[in-house]
Amino acid sequence: MVIEWMQFLFGTGFLIFGMSVFVLELIGIFKFKYVLNRMHAAAIGDTFGLGMSLLGLMILSGFKFVTLKMGLVIFFLWMASPVSSHLIARLEVTTNEHIDDFCEQTKIADKEDESCKC
């Protein structure tokens, strides 16, 4: 009985926390003005919010095969989503001519790769 209540409380707690992270992400996307800043807000929702929501769902569903599948979903999205954001950021850095107006760059000469600190 106590374990079921604990499961319910923790599950819904994580779920609601994840949802509020999503709300923060939405506000950030519409409040920020520059691409890289907005992408940062979106990435928070994609990783932290999604992870917390799925963790809540995993706790709620109990110890089943579905739980393992949800864990795999978290693993896949945490692998894929940051990398795609990284590719978009690289595209912005390489194509934007006036990027120095928004952030300072440090160039790594030997790797021919540009990283950006905003």
Add this chain to the structure above:
Amino acid sequence: MSRPISEEEYKKKLLNRVHLWIRGEADPYTDNIETKELHDNTPNEEVLERHQEDREQVIKDVFDTENNKFYKLFFRFYKVASVMCCVVLVTLLVITASYLPPKGDPTNPVNNEVAAKYIEDGMQDTGAVNIVTGMILDYRAFDTFGESNVLFVATCTVLILMRDDKKKAQKNTVEKKQYEPKADSILQQITAVLFPIIVIFGIYVILNGHLSPGGGFSGGAIIGAGLILYTNTYGFKKTQEFFTEKTYKWVSFCALSFYCLAKSYSFYTGAHHLESGIPLGTAGDIISSGLILPLNICVGMVVACTMYAFYTLFKKGGF
């Protein structure tokens, strides 16, 4: 507690702004988000004139309207002919539509026994737990065969249109490098982990097509997406080690011909009330439901190859 407020005070309130936003009179986000300016796309008179001249020149060169009497006549009556064609088509379609049964009649051909038969006897006849797969790969297998062939024909058409043949390739050998993606070590590390997972998931979806939602089309699309990811990460040279034009041809050919032969056999024996000799197995096992599993694999291979072939053909005009 309520007290009247002036109009200016009301305009500053949140409620008013929300009201304006809902009515579409003011957007709170305009001039707030960084956007690129749109290009002015109104066509220049000079450009329009030049296009018109080009078009006339092309028509003159291609059809040789000055010497060819037929094309001269054809262009003269082109508009009349097009209107005539449309009228004939519309008449045919309207006549056909007038023969359709009235709406809402319970004795219409839509409400026949076929749907009920599929749902009631589907599992017994086909051995597939997933009724949809049982339908598309058993009762209506030739329909699915046509769809797979449509994919193959579409790739052939794109091949004809976009192919970078040897004559063209000699001309622009310098630009070959632009097709190769920029080597990104982060992407490469992640793809090394994700690519096998994506392919295994695709195979799982294909093999479980008769047990759970999914099947050849969706699983093939997943594998094709995995192949595209691999190409985008490591470049075309790495992909060519295991996937060339020859692979595409042979995989498509083998899958389509196996599908055709297997289903022809099964329909032939079925139509003549003969024993086909294909065991259905127990419903729910991976190896069950007769021909559905191998046909699913065939469809999956065709779809995966088509997805990848489209991508490479549009990207660089060749495998």
